[in-house]
Amino acid sequence: MFESTKRVLILGNKPYYNLNLNKIIDSFDVIHRFNMCLPGQNNGTKFGNLGMCGHMYQNFVRRPLSKKQIIKTYSSDMSPIFLSCWYDFFQENKEKFDSIYREIVWRGSNGLLRKFGSPHRFSKLLSVGHSAVMRSWAASNDTYVCGFTLCDNEIRKTMGEEDEFALVKNQGHGYHSFSDERDILAWLHNNKKIDASLCMLEDTEELSLKTNTYNTEPSQYILDLLKRSRHENTG
Numbered sequence: 001m002f003e004s005t006k007r008v009l010i011l012g013n014k015p016y017y018n019l020n021l022n023k024i025i026d027s028f029d030v031i032h033r034f035n036m037c038l039p040g041q042n043n044g045t046k047f048g049n050l051g052m053c054g055h056m057y058q059n060f061v062r063r064p065l066s067k068k069q070i071i072k073t074y075s076s077d078m079s080p081i082f083l084s085c086w087y088d089f090f091q092e093n094k095e096k097f098d099s100i101y102r103e104i105v106w107r108g109s110n111g112l113l114r115k116f117g118s119p120h121r122f123s124k125l126l127s128v129g130h131s132a133v134m135r136s137w138a139a140s141n142d143t144y145v146c147g148f149t150l151c152d153n154e155i156r157k158t159m160g161e162e163d164e165f166a167l168v169k170n171q172g173h174g175y176h177s178f179s180d181e182r183d184i185l186a187w188l189h190n191n192k193k194i195d196a197s198l199c200m201l202e203d204t205e206e207l208s209l210k211t212n213t214y215n216t217e218p219s220q221y222i223l224d225l226l227k228r229s230r231h232e233n234t235g
Contacts, residue, residue: 006030008136012129013158016042018205021146024229026197028144032126035085036078036158037191043147047096051103057174060090062099091140094231103128105134110190113184116193120184124177133185137193144222148185149178151212185231186214197222 006029013034020042025031031048033039035056039047052060059065059073061091067087094100105128110121112134126134129148136143189196197218201227206224209218218226 005146006142008032008141009144009146010133010136010148011037011043011048012145012149013037014149015226016147016203017157018130018203019207021198021201023232024225025146027225032132034132036082038086038089047093048098050097050100051128051132052100054102054104057100057102061102068098071116103131105131108138108139109134110153112138116191118184118187118191120180120187122177122180122184124180125226127173127176127181130185133194134190138189143193144198145185145189145192145196146201148181148196148199150180150182150196150214150216151210152184153180156163159217166177182214186216189216190214195222 003027008030009025010032010140011025011034013036019154020040022044023042025044026046028036031044031046032094033048035053037043037050039045054159059070060070065073067084070087071083072085085203109126113121133145157166163190185196185199188194189199197209197214200212200216200218207230
């Protein structure tokens with residue numbers, strides 16, 4: 001699942017409406033997407049691997065629900081229109097993913113953070129994306145992260161998510177701690193365990209990096225990748 005000899009991109013579902021990242025994301029060897037992702041939405045055209053949380057894997061893969069049941073189950077979180085579209089997309093395109101797997105939350109995360117001297121810990125259940133980041137790091141992969149939130153003043157909202165639901169989650173309610181996940185992602189980047197430079201990108205047509213309270217700095221590899229992408233788009 002996670003190969004240590006290749007550049008692995010852990011790709012979140014943060015929407016980009018103005019910035020086209022297709023070429024940049026497609027340049028990675030291995031891509032992991034999560035839950036209700038939609039490739040080809042300025043977020044790369046490669047399908048890659050699809051990791052799903054337990055209930056989503058159950059409802060879409062192990063014992064699939066009907067479209068009507070899916071909308072009923074997730075309509076408090078996601079737009080019914082998005083759910084309907086994603087259900088159809090998944091049925092028509094699921095064979096295009098390299099693999100579809102259940103992302104089991106890795107229990108060794110806090111122990112690994114402690115071992116390497118991080119002052120931060122996960123106080124709640126890891127989201128599937130952050131679980132994949134930790135597992136990839138533990139496997140000594142060349143791990144890159146994109147589409148995750150690094151700024152505390154930024155509403156963490158995924159494609160198709162209802163505004164009210166996203167706001168409640170960002171206020172600290174729910175199964176995950178967004179503040180823990182931001183702290184740990186930034187620490188991993190600043191201590192060169194993983195590369196989260198692409199999480200600094202702003203959603204603007206021109207490539208632009210956003211500063212944050214963690215003072216994260218983009219890696220030279222990502223700066224060169226962005227430079228090549230800019231040159232290809234203008235050349």
